[in-house]
Amino acid sequence: MKVLVVGGAGYIGSHTVRECRRSGIEPVVFDNFSTGNRESVAGVEVIEGDLLDPRNLRSAFENNTFDAVFHFAASASVPESVQKPELYYHNNVAGSLNLVHAMLEAGVERLVFSSTAATYGDPEEVPMPETHPTRPVNPYGASKLLVERMLSDICEKHPLRYIALRYFNAAGADLSGDIGEDHADEGHLIPLIFYTALGKRKIFKIFGTDYDTPDGSCIRDFVHVTDIAKAHLLALEVMDEHPNQAINLGSSTGYSVREVIEESQRVVGDLKIAVEEEARREGDPPVLVASSDRARTVLGWKPQLSELPMILETAWRWHRGHPNGYAGSGKRTAENEKSTELFGDIAARLGHVSDEDVVRALERQKEEVDIGHAHKLLGMHMLEMGLLSTSQLIEILKYYENR
């Protein structure tokens, strides 16, 4: 199966590209690199192009036969959308319409669209189900909701099917530690906390400490980027049976900003995360938590890595190894070659798995590499084989990092 991954060089797109390769799906990235990074998709076929230029899209579809499209490309900063709403409607809505046109012309019938919890606006019930009213409070959320509406109307009249995945807070990084979140104008909580630990920022600001929540700070639902990536593959599998709907992707567990800082401090050890309290920001609801019932029943999705400690450990592994993001990539390749051997060794030494388990996991990894699937950290195989719990995996990763 061949999938066009539009916006595949971005944070969530590149992790989905990685999961495609691990599952034997051939990804082709289409990206204008406005916020994406070439290094995040090294070794993958890339078409440099812009959604806003229909000629770029047409030639991508003319030169390839795709079974489906994953559409991640968007402008995705809430504050920027308030400053430049026209940019958001242009890139997100007009860009998506161009893509749908090109798909209809080329006869590609399956689309997974990256939507967002920002389509809901202020929560009226928590956790939020997909049936919650959609009253976005900023142009970013409104632009994504418009695309959902557009897809719903178009798919009624044409042989096109879609699933819109409404992500809550995407976070964490691939277990390998070699791809992660790297936005020039970073606005997300967890990278900002780790930038403070690394001394790249002087202070981490908590906006609002007087909310009606147990510790006064906002509560959010963090979902691991690899779990999001895997949900895209599941969406493709079920799309013919369950087409044309929106599905939340969240862990269904809320953590407050203070809890995230506290847990991050534990993860970074002796490094200091300096924190300052600020007034509330306009438009930040106190609590945003997803109901993930539909994702579980329709997609059969079960997040494996979305517990906060795992999210933070993997994010830290990426940031610590790449304090300058992709600008500092490339030097760990030789080291990575030894990773599998070392990882198995540490897992066995800690007593979490037996030597036989390591051999079984290595065999499974080799089988996947032999059938052309990309390398996956041995720990992920062990987790999937039920040999390790997530907390044991975290412990091994820590030893591995500090060896």
Ligand SMILES: NC(=O)c1ccc[n+]([C@@H]2O[C@H](COP(=O)([O-])OP(=O)(O)OC[C@H]3O[C@@H](n4cnc5c(N)ncnc54)[C@H](O)[C@@H]3O)[C@@H](O)[C@H]2O)c1
């Ligand atoms: N990160 C989150 O927590 C989150 C939450 C909810 C929804 N989303 C949605 O998920 C998607 C991916 O988010 P992300 O955090 O990976 O963002 P990102 O900025 O890292 O990735 C977006 C990618 O799209 C590309 N792109 C943008 N406009 C383009 C255009 N006109 N033509 C071609 N390529 C273009 C960028 O270069 C980039 O590689 C976005 O649609 C975003 O709205 C993200």
